[in-house]
Amino acid sequence: ASTVVVGDELNFIPPLNFAMVDNGVFRSGFPHSANFSFLQTLNLRSIIYLCPEPYPEANTEFLKSNEIRLFQFGIEGYKEPFVDIPDDTIREALNVVLGTPLHFNCGQDVRNHPVLIHCNRGKVCEICSSALYMTKRFEFYNVVLSxxxxxxxxxxxxRKLQRWCLSSVFDEYQRFAAxxxxxxxxxxxxLFDVSSVPISFSCSNK
Amino acid sequence: ASTVVVGDELNFIPPLNFAMVDNGVFRSGFPHSANFSFLQTLNLRSIIYLCPEPYPEANTEFLKSNEIRLFQFGIEGYKEPFVDIPDDTIREALNVVLGTPLHFNCGQDVRNHPVLIHCNRGKVCEICSSALYMTKRFEFYNVVLSxxxxxxxxxxxxRKLQRWCLSSVFDEYQRFAAxxxxxxxxxxxxLFDVSSVPISFSCSNK
Structure with a gap:
């Protein structure tokens, strides 16, 4: 009982909004270089990036040197009421998470886990976010970053594929959306039709 | 692509605020009988209950019939500024989560995973919570239940034991606390002294 971790340089900085979704599946805000040492502890095999913007060079380098495969699905951002969430692209992203027969058929390695899902938000540097915490402006923090x-x-x-009832799906969505x-x-x-994605998936211990 | 899940009776209802903390470690609000079929999918070995109040009979029955072990740590609730979070009890609870040498020494089975950690909050029935969702009173919902x-x-x-930096620890805390x-x-x-809990623990794939 004598080894004490001292100094922030020895600590891990998970990306903002990081969470474990299920066995081998994580979610987070956009990862920055400050988060790379934490991400290495996850032994990621793949990353699902849900934006059309090119992946930054530093992140691409990190993926290369850690043999992490990038699956990019360029879903455009939108502002209500101009809503156009592409059903097919979400389905494709889910196929990567689940490893469906679609991938078996084309001979790809379907073992994409551990996989991290992220998009573009959370692009505020750690220093700013720490400053917000220090000043206890939590409400502002939630609105800007979360x-x-x-x-x-x-x-x-x-979650729908895991047969979660809709109120629980929204409970989780709300927690991250604030x-x-x-x-x-x-x-x-x-409205998402789960019958179009044939594989079931659960939190149960594998 | 033709099996569609119809009707709420076929869907799982996770306890409020349910989330996966790490491999084999879950957190949630107080589980009610409506949540039992979901909890069965987790194949829990143990539950850590952090309140002094007796465990309800229905829950005790559920534990018995599913061979889930209950670890109860009676931490009293408090209202600021009367703060007295018992450091030792939190440490004991962590020992159950981690399976420390303490347990090896006394010959107990330390394989407590999968384990669910919960305390008393979230004691509002599913019907009420659904009603709150329907009426879109999300803010009220967050304040009351979350x-x-x-x-x-x-x-x-x-998280401190996992060497997360403090701002990330607070980020997660805030998300659930709202x-x-x-x-x-x-x-x-x-202030929690991680050096007093000797085992490290990580999200990495085991």
Whole structure:
């Protein structure tokens, strides 16, 4: 009982809004170089990136040197009421998470886990976020930093595949969305047809 | 692609605020009988209950019939500024989560995973919570239902053991606490001495 961790340089900085979704499946805000040493502890095999913008060079380098495969699905951002969440693309992203027969058929390695799902939000540096914490402006912090809409939709659809009731799907969505929650996202999840993604998936111990 | 899940009776209802903390470690609000079929999918070996109140009979029955072991740590609730979070009890709870040499020494089975950590909050029936969702009174919902302080402290200390930086520990705490966040809880986590719990623990794939 004598080894004490001293100094922030020895500590891990998970990306903002980091959470474990299920065995081998994680979600987070956009990862920055400060988060790389933490991400290495996850032994990621793949990352699902849900934005059309090119992946930054530093992140691409990190992926290369850690043999992490990038699956990019360019879902455009939107502002309500101009809603156009592409059902097919969400389905494709889910296929990567689940490893469906689609991938078996084309001979790819379907063992994409551990996988991290993220999109573009949370692009505020750690120093700013720490400063917000220090000044206890939590409410502001929640509004500015806390949500990734596309990630929230993918995870919500995954929960439907896991047969979570809709109020629980929304409970989780709300927790990450906070003041940025959108009715259109929730409507999308409500209408998402689970029968079109044939594989079931559960939190149970594997 | 033709099996569609119809009707809520076929869906799982996770306890409020349910989340996966790490491999084999879950957190949630107080589980009710409506949540039991979901909990069965987790194949729990143990539950850590952080309140002094007796465990309800229905829950005890559920534990018995599913061979789930109950670890109860009677941490009293408090209202600021009367703060007395018992450091030792939090440490004992962490020992159950981690399976420390303490347990090896006394010959107990330390394989407590999968384990669910919960305390008393969230004691509002599913019908009420659904009604709140229907009426879109999300803010009220968050305030009334969303937090378990003692669970938040245990998970926060666990994150410190995982060497998460403090701002990330608070980020997660805040997400579950929403409007119910307490400075005293965060101060407790900040001061918690990780060197007194010797085992490290990580999100990495096992």
């Amino acid at each position: 949500f990734q809409h596309r990630t929230g939709c993918v995870v919500g659809c995954l 003041a940025k929650a959108r009715v259109s996202d929730q409507r999308f999840m409500e | 937090f378990q302080h003692r669970t938040g402290c245990v998970v926060g200390c666990l 409007a119910k966040a307490r400075v005293s809880d965060q101060r407790f986590m900040e």
